[in-house]
Amino acid sequence: MVNLIIIDDHPLVIDGIRTMLKDADWIKITGAFKTGNSAIEFIAKQKTDIILLDLNLPDIDGLQLCSTIHHQNRHIKIIGLTSINEGGIISQFLQRGGSGYLLKNMERDELLKAINVVLDGSIYLSKEANEKILQQFHNVEDAAGAVPTLTRREKEILHLLNEGFNGPSIAEKLILSPYTIETHRRNLMQKFNVHNTQSLLHTASTMKVI
Amino acid sequence: MRPGLQAYIFLCILLLCFIPIQAIHAQGSKKTIDSLSHLVQTSKSDTDHIRLTFQLGRVLTFSNDIHGGILYLLESLKWAYNKKFFDYTSNAMIILANAYMTLERYDTAFTLLESARKFAVQYKNEDNVANVNGNYSYLYNMLGDTRKALEYGFQAIDGFEKSSNPNTNMLSVYSWIEIGKIFENEKQYDKAFYYYNKSLDKAKTDTNTFYVLPGLLNIGRLYALQNQPVQSKYYYKQVLEKSSFANGDATYIMWALLGLGDVDILNKNYNDAINHSKEALKVANEKSLNVNVDNCLCSIGRAFLLNAQYDSAEKYLKNALGAATKSEGWNTINDSYKLLSELAEKQNNYKEALYFNRLHENMSDSIYNKSKVTAINNLEMLYQNNKNEKEIIRLQANNIKKELQLVKRNELLWFIVVISATLFIVFFIHLRNTNNKRMINRQAQLIQQQKINFLEQDQKVIVLKSMLAGQDRERTRIAKDLHDGLSGLFSTIKMHLSTLQYENENLRHNELFKKSFGLIDMAAEDLRRIAHNMMPEVLQKLGLVQALKDFCNSVNAKDSLEITMQTYGMEERLDTQTEIMLYRIVQELINNIIKHANATEAIVQFNRTEEQIDITVEDNGCGFDAEKEQDSRHAGLGIIKERVNYLNGIMSIDSRADIGTTIMITFHPGNTQQHG
Numbered sequence: 001m002v003n004l005i006i007i008d009d010h011p012l013v014i015d016g017i018r019t020m021l022k023d024a025d026w027i028k029i030t031g032a033f034k035t036g037n038s039a040i041e042f043i044a045k046q047k048t049d050i051i052l053l054d055l056n057l058p059d060i061d062g063l064q065l066c067s068t069i070h071h072q073n074r075h076i077k078i079i080g081l082t083s084i085n086e087g088g089i090i091s092q093f094l095q096r097g098g099s100g101y102l103l104k105n106m107e108r109d110e111l112l113k114a115i116n117v118v119l120d121g122s123i124y125l126s127k128e129a130n131e132k133i134l135q136q137f138h139n140v141e142d143a144a145g146a147v148p149t150l151t152r153r154e155k156e157i158l159h160l161l162n163e164g165f166n167g168p169s170i171a172e173k174l175i176l177s178p179y180t181i182e183t184h185r186r187n188l189m190q191k192f193n194v195h196n197t198q199s200l201l202h203t204a205s206t207m208k209v210i
Numbered sequence: 211m212r213p214g215l216q217a218y219i220f221l222c223i224l225l226l227c228f229i230p231i232q233a234i235h236a237q238g239s240k241k242t243i244d245s246l247s248h249l250v251q252t253s254k255s256d257t258d259h260i261r262l263t264f265q266l267g268r269v270l271t272f273s274n275d276i277h278g279g280i281l282y283l284l285e286s287l288k289w290a291y292n293k294k295f296f297d298y299t300s301n302a303m304i305i306l307a308n309a310y311m312t313l314e315r316y317d318t319a320f321t322l323l324e325s326a327r328k329f330a331v332q333y334k335n336e337d338n339v340a341n342v343n344g345n346y347s348y349l350y351n352m353l354g355d356t357r358k359a360l361e362y363g364f365q366a367i368d369g370f371e372k373s374s375n376p377n378t379n380m381l382s383v384y385s386w387i388e389i390g391k392i393f394e395n396e397k398q399y400d401k402a403f404y405y406y407n408k409s410l411d412k413a414k415t416d417t418n419t420f421y422v423l424p425g426l427l428n429i430g431r432l433y434a435l436q437n438q439p440v441q442s443k444y445y446y447k448q449v450l451e452k453s454s455f456a457n458g459d460a461t462y463i464m465w466a467l468l469g470l471g472d473v474d475i476l477n478k479n480y481n482d483a484i485n486h487s488k489e490a491l492k493v494a495n496e497k498s499l500n501v502n503v504d505n506c507l508c509s510i511g512r513a514f515l516l517n518a519q520y521d522s523a524e525k526y527l528k529n530a531l532g533a534a535t536k537s538e539g540w541n542t543i544n545d546s547y548k549l550l551s552e553l554a555e556k557q558n559n560y561k562e563a564l565y566f567n568r569l570h571e572n573m574s575d576s577i578y579n580k581s582k583v584t585a586i587n588n589l590e591m592l593y594q595n596n597k598n599e600k601e602i603i604r605l606q607a608n609n610i611k612k613e614l615q616l617v618k619r620n621e622l623l624w625f626i627v628v629i630s631a632t633l634f635i636v637f638f639i640h641l642r643n644t645n646n647k648r649m650i651n652r653q654a655q656l657i658q659q660q661k662i663n664f665l666e667q668d669q670k671v672i673v674l675k676s677m678l679a680g681q682d683r684e685r686t687r688i689a690k691d692l693h694d695g696l697s698g699l700f701s702t703i704k705m706h707l708s709t710l711q712y713e714n715e716n717l718r719h720n721e722l723f724k725k726s727f728g729l730i731d732m733a734a735e736d737l738r739r740i741a742h743n744m745m746p747e748v749l750q751k752l753g754l755v756q757a758l759k760d761f762c763n764s765v766n767a768k769d770s771l772e773i774t775m776q777t778y779g780m781e782e783r784l785d786t787q788t789e790i791m792l793y794r795i796v797q798e799l800i801n802n803i804i805k806h807a808n809a810t811e812a813i814v815q816f817n818r819t820e821e822q823i824d825i826t827v828e829d830n831g832c833g834f835d836a837e838k839e840q841d842s843r844h845a846g847l848g849i850i851k852e853r854v855n856y857l858n859g860i861m862s863i864d865s866r867a868d869i870g871t872t873i874m875i876t877f878h879p880g881n882t883q884q885h886g
Contacts, residue, residue: 012698013701013702086746088756
């Protein structure tokens, strides 16, 4: 027998899940909670195997609650059951100890499958969540330490700095205000993680940007 | 004419509210005056004597015995100064200035306020400094110097807000009204409305209901001025509901009743108008609000006239004329002339109609000229006063010494010395500067106009800012409602249907059931998309950087554009309002690129250092002319500019044909929260 609890502040949803699970006689719904705190109290006292967790709760943020429960009871499997389908949220949820992610429009079979999969120790993601996670592999952000991508102005200014021009003369040449040039120069140093123009030029040439 | 007149007289009353909340609540009570007089005569200690004469003077001033009040206040001032109770010294000076303002002796009031300010500053009485500023605001407004009036009004509010004395703290209620009034006089009703509401907001922070009265009353009148009787009536009724006759809110009750009369006239319910005005008259008589009796009489007369009851109209209008002549209510006299002329015309008595109309015109001219001349003279005086501030302060210091010595012997003499000293100074300066005067005056006016324009611009920005912030708040709320409510409902329906299908084999092959099943999915998906566009959950839960990454990821997956996102120094989250603004800005910029730029690559870059954040969005598209073009790309830029303005940021556009566009936005995150 598997002990399952539902955390969702929407009473109808709780009702819907109960209906879906009523014929699965190997699952026992031991509790349903509208707030995170009442669920935490319950888990401390009663044996719980699996949690269906909504990420929007009135008292605690769902992601926060996921890490809290995961740190206290590592054997409890947590399935996110929510209407949010956003890549950042899904990967955060998994990083914080969640085992599965389902959207609330799932069907009965999928819910049961997800419960089975996570109880076996695997991760279950719904089709939509999977797509979002895949999008993330197509990552927009450069890996740390890689050569930063420069904007046109930055390239221009870096080259002029390399040719020995100083801020004011670059400003004059590009018809920009010295303040703007200074901003670009500062951003460049931040991107190459250096603190003066000398090491900026050095690092940039090592990386073969100039 | 009527609303203007009301505004004018109401201002006087409001002004009187500046110090003495308690005094208003003792207003007009003969008992209070008698018992105070008795106490003054029997008081033994100096402190008691000063306190009691001060109270008595104050109460008398508010009971329309201004001259009597002035005598006691001077007495109190003399004692306070001699015994070195400097808080009372500046208090008494402020109330005296109030009294002189009611008598339209602005020059004397100005001198007194200046001295009160000096004492308050010297003895670190911040409450009184704020009080003086509040009075200055009123004074400058009376003299037509809107800019100064606004400046002092806001200073007063700052001061009141800082005060730890709860009574003084609540005085900003009246200063907000004052500022609203300035805009109302300029016919900028939406701004006036905004500031009256500020007053209401402040008033609601206190348990005493009488603080809301000025806000309610003024908003009521503002609606009537704009021909919106329903709203106006609501607010006037609120005044009657929240006020208490016994506790001295009689003045507010009276004005609310007169206001309801005005609303009735807008609605053409003349009988009701008569009744309301008569009730107002009853209040004015009962609480001996002598200055206002003529207003009530005039209102009743007007209502009778509109109701075609000419005999009664004549009776009340002539009574109004009599009362106004006695109390020197020039505006009421003028109104009465005009109404009497209309009345005679209705009765086909053209000779009399012509006679009253001529009187009305003469009176209008003289009121106009009088106020114009006073205003010009006073403006000039104030201008010179500022210019020679140092000299005048020195002279005034001497004056005050002399004056106060004279007070010991003779209050009347003291008064004359102040006036003549002031007049002498003005005359002296006037004489010296005759040649430059006109030119300087014109320049001063020009500068003033410019500053008003500047203030208006500032105002516009504030309105825009609150609009943007409000829009985002509303979106967040709707998204939350959709998530919490509808979304849950759809999910539940889907769950029930799914269970039903499991239990009932036949349903799986039922076309209609399958179709409904699919439609629910579509509806839920639409809902999720709408809520997400309104306010992405990830923005609230994980912040700007993650939200923008998600956004760029989805663009990269869907569109032919490849976005690279780089963030430096953005580990800490910004405040919610700023994050939402930045999200929308970048989202809008990227959408613009997708729609118009025909680009294949784009860079989104955030650089945060201690004091500033730079955002760069660059594409390799076709570029556009940031200066000239009026194309759709500019329409998109408009809303972005507004958002950048909200952040007090700077946006620069660097676009080159067939090379691409770089947009850079710079702002200081510490600077953005004042309206957020």
